[in-house]
Amino acid sequence: MxxxxxxxxxxxxxxxxxxxxIVYLPLLALPPRYLWAGGRLxxxxxxxxxxxxxxxDYRIEGGHRLPQGAAVIASKHQSAxxxxxxxxxxxxxxxxxxxxxxxxxxxxxxxxxxxxIAVDRTGGAAALQGxxxxxxxxxxxxxxxxxxxxGTRTAPGQxxxxxxxxxxxxxxxxxxxxxIALNSGHYWGRRAFNKRAGTIRLKVLxxxxxxxxxxxxxxxxxxxxxxESDALDRD
Numbered sequence: 421m422x423x424x425x426x427x428x429x430x431x432x433x434x435x436x437x438x439x440x441x442i443v444y445l446p447l448l449a450l451p452p453r454y455l456w457a458g459g460r461l462x463x464x465x466x467x468x469x470x471x472x473x474x475x476x477d478y479r480i481e482g483g484h485r486l487p488q489g490a491a492v493i494a495s496k497h498q499s500a501x502x503x504x505x506x507x508x509x510x511x512x513x514x515x516x517x518x519x520x521x522x523x524x525x526x527x528x529x530x531x532x533x534x535x536x537i538a539v540d541r542t543g544g545a546a547a548l549q550g551x552x553x554x555x556x557x558x559x560x561x562x563x564x565x566x567x568x569x570x571g572t573r574t575a576p577g578q579x580x581x582x583x584x585x586x587x588x589x590x591x592x593x594x595x596x597x598x599x600i601a602l603n604s605g606h607y608w609g610r611r612a613f614n615k616r617a618g619t620i621r622l623k624v625l626x627x628x629x630x631x632x633x634x635x636x637x638x639x640x641x642x643x644x645x646x647x648e649s650d651a652l653d654r655d
Contacts, residue, residue: 422474426614429473436465441526448533455533456512463504475617476607478505482624485598486510490559493598494586494641496649497568498576498605501620506566514558516551516567516585537565539585551585552592559593569641573610576603576653579646586641587634596627599641601648621652 440462447455470476478501486509487493493513495502506513512534519538522528531538537554540547555565569586590597602622608615625644628637 422614422616425474425617429469429615430613432469432473433466436469437462441530444530445526448529452512452534455530456507459507459530459534463507466504467508470615474615476615476620477618478620478622480509480622480624483509485624485626487564487598489562489564490595491564491598492555492559492589492593492595493564493566493600494569494645495566495600496602496645497570497573498602498649499573499608499610501604501608502568502573502602505622506564510564510566512563513566514555514563516555516565541571548585548588552588555589555593559595565589569645573605575610576605577650579642582638582642587638590628590630590632590637591634594630596629597637597641598627599625599644599648601625601645601652603649603652606653623648623652 440458444455444458447458467478488511493506493510495506503515506515514535514537516537516539517531519540522531522538535558537551537558539551543550558565567586567589569582570580571583571585572580574580586597600622602620604620604622606616607618607620625648628640628644632640
């Protein structure tokens with residue numbers, strides 16, 4: 421049944437996304453708050469489809485630690501599911517993403533209108549400075565900066581060296597960093613067709629205070645995110 425349910429969900433995903441991408445085009449002429457509302461509806465419908473078609477739900481733990489104002493959030497990244505959930509959890513998250521996504525027709529237009537933080541991963545020092553500038557602008561506007569420090573999706577149980585962008589944000593912005601652990605890859609894996617039934621768990625961990633040296637911060641961050649993600653997958 422899992423392959424059949426996954427096929428039905430993938431068809432639902434594509435049809436819903438294409439339909440709303442066309443319907444939402446007039447929102448590009450309006451202030452971003454209207455597109456945020458439309459984006460949240462899209463995500464709710466997608467997650468509703470996962471729940472009904474694939475029997476895949478989710479649970480948030482430690483939600484009281486989620487900020488409503490300016491903050492830096494560093495999340496585990498195992499699945500496409502992770503890139504959507506923050507639209508429901510935060511008022512106006514500024515996602516750090518690769519610049520190539522802005523070139524995708526329709527989808528890229530919406531990302532631009534929502535002022536996401538696009539980074540050229542081959543840009544070296546200039547790209548890092550652009551990341552810091554955009555992140556500061558978002559924080560000054562009261563938004564939450566969300567970054568996946570691994571830089572790409574990682575399979576459950578796999579550890580990947582964290583990218584320097586999160587360390588640069590921590591040092592330059594002087595803000596606490598809120599780690600996020602999750603186990604989404606156990607149910608919706610990277611490049612996986614099947615969506616397994618169950619409950620994805622996302623856990624908001626205690627913030628790491630500013631002022632630590634780079635090595636200590638990176639060790640604490642990775643130990644918190646990877647350690648707790650592994651624990652969620654074992655439970």
